[in-house]
Amino acid sequence: MSVMARRYWLMKSEPGVFSIADLERAKGQTTGWEGVRNYQARNFLRAAQVGDGVLFWHSGTAQPGAAGTAVVARAAYPDPTQFDPRSEYHDPAATEAEPRWVALDLRFESAFPRVVTLDELRGAEGLAEMIVLRRGNRLSVTPVSPGEWRIVLRLARRAPR
DNA sequence: GCCAACGTTGGC
DNA sequence: GCCAACGTTGGC
Numbered sequence: 001m002s003v004m005a006r007r008y009w010l011m012k013s014e015p016g017v018f019s020i021a022d023l024e025r026a027k028g029q030t031t032g033w034e035g036v037r038n039y040q041a042r043n044f045l046r047a048a049q050v051g052d053g054v055l056f057w058h059s060g061t062a063q064p065g066a067a068g069t070a071v072v073a074r075a076a077y078p079d080p081t082q083f084d085p086r087s088e089y090h091d092p093a094a095t096e097a098e099p100r101w102v103a104l105d106l107r108f109e110s111a112f113p114r115v116v117t118l119d120e121l122r123g124a125e126g127l128a129e130m131i132v133l134r135r136g137n138r139l140s141v142t143p144v145s146p147g148e149w150r151i152v153l154r155l156a157r158r159a160p161r
Numbered sequence: 162g163c164c165a166a167c168g169t170t171g172g173c
Numbered sequence: 174g175c176c177a178a179c180g181t182t183g184g185c
Contacts, residue, residue, distance in 0.1 A: 012170095012171090014171090059170085059171060059172085060170080060171055060172085061171095064171075064172070118172080136170095136171095137170095137171090138169080138170045138171070140170085
């Protein structure tokens with residue numbers, strides 16, 4: 001019997017809306033990751049397994065970057081907001097029988113002592129392929145390689161340059 | 162099926 | 174606030 005290797009992801013959130021500190025304070029330190037409305041990002045959410053590691057990314061802020069880590073606590077399930085006419089994420093084309101969008105649950109794992117900034121990551125060795133660093137990247141959910149994961153966590157433990 | 166218009170994301 | 178990138182929409 002083979003066990004699927006732990007995989008890693010990066011998920012973006014605007015800290016003014018929901019930050020790593022909000023996740024740490026949340027009930028059960030868990031939240032539903034809802035509202036993803038991009039097919040490529042959705043497909044990544046579908047591929048995520050319980051136990052996978054997540055880099056919690058702060059975007060839309062003066063210091064965008066990796067702010068902490070989380071763990072996938074529940075694999076993809078139909079995003080309830082797609083069925084809710086009052087939700088900003090409502091999708092009239094989605095039905096309970098044929099849902100279009102998925103959510104998953106994240107559990108808090110760690111808040112970095114400081115945000116590892118985009119700038120710092122751009123200058124780091126071994127991250128040339130990291131999707132979030134690519135020009136024009138807008139995907140809110142992207143895969144992260146084990147090597148990238150290791151490098152970012154190592155930088156997080158280091159004092160800022 | 163093409164592609165222009167439009168809307169959104171997100172760094173700067 | 175600007176604007177590049179890029180996904181989506183809809184006319185044809």
